[in-house]
Amino acid sequence: MEPNQAPKAKGKPFIIISVVAALLAVYGVFKGYHAFTHESTDNAQIESNAIPIVSRLAGYIDSIAIKDFQNVKPSEVLVQIDPREYELALSLAEADLLSAEADLSNANAQLLSTEVNKRVSQSNxxxxxxxxxxxxxxxxxxxxxxxxxxxxxxxxxxxxxxxxTAQKQVRSNQDQLSYAQSQTGTIKAQIDKVKAQIAAKKSALENAKLRLSYTKITSPIAGKVGRTNLQPGQYVQPGQTLFTLVNNEQFWVTANFKETQLEKLKEGMEADIIIDGYPNVSVKAKIEGLSDATGARFALLPPDNATGNFVKVTQRVPVKLSIQNLAEVKPFLKTGMSVTVSVKTN
Incomplete structure (x- = not known):
């Protein structure tokens, strides 16, 4: 039996090599076809809007209503600054306005009295x-x-x-009438001045209300809170960034393609995206726009090639892709995650 089994044993490696060669050939054909009909890059990231939450007022933090990585809704209160100082300012502005309105009422009463005196003087x-x-x-x-x-x-x-005597009485009555007329003009000017003061105090009141509203720092959008480092009693300054809020309702991909790949890329082309962290999640995208400048031009210090030591480096151009099945894949998307983009060019 052993002489008959030897040829069969010798034939197995050949079969295995043939199968492997066939698989490699198929794989090579697939990769070649894919390379011919697609442009790919792994220099790409998921993007979203990150909004810095800043304080518009100076004051001490009274309470904090959020924690790290918490989802928030639009207009939801995030941080409360101690409002007592601004409540007192509002009360003072209201009192100033009431005082000015009382001055206006008094001036109107004086004007009415002066008008009556003027009519009496005219009659006399x-x-x-x-x-x-x-x-x-x-x-x-x-x-x-x-x-x-x-x-x-x-x-x-x-x-x-x-x-x-009648002549003197007439002159006296003329003087009284002139005085009443001058008083009328003076009081009207005073009324105009008080009205201007009331307008200014109304503006001051609205400003006090606005500043009081700033003590409640609210969310401008729906999103997720980043890392926070706040404590009750902490003093904050106007314009100070407290934390960052990430908009988790809108995501897109920015892919940095080589300049040699741009010839085949056009707006509207479809693309497949593979997320490094979730390789089994299918993300469909479409080219929304191509930048008119290379990524190097957006750097803080753009490279200066006007030197004698110039070395040509292939530049990369940012391409924005909108995610078509965002509702399905949104739970897997995180701003800054690396992805691989493959654009269908044929």
């Missing part, structure tokens, strides 16, 4: 002018009668005295 002037005209007529008549010796000197003097 009209009466005195009538009396003056009568006194003048009496004087002219008595002067004529005196020439005819019809009246005595005393009667003429009394008539002349009454006329002069």
């Amino acid at each position: 002037l009209d009466i005195q002018e009538v009396r003056l005209n009568k006194a003048k007529t009496d004087l002219l008549r008595d002067e004529s009668l005196f020439k005819d010796n019809s009246i005595t000197r005393k009667q003429l003097d009394d008539t002349r005295s009454a006329y002069e």
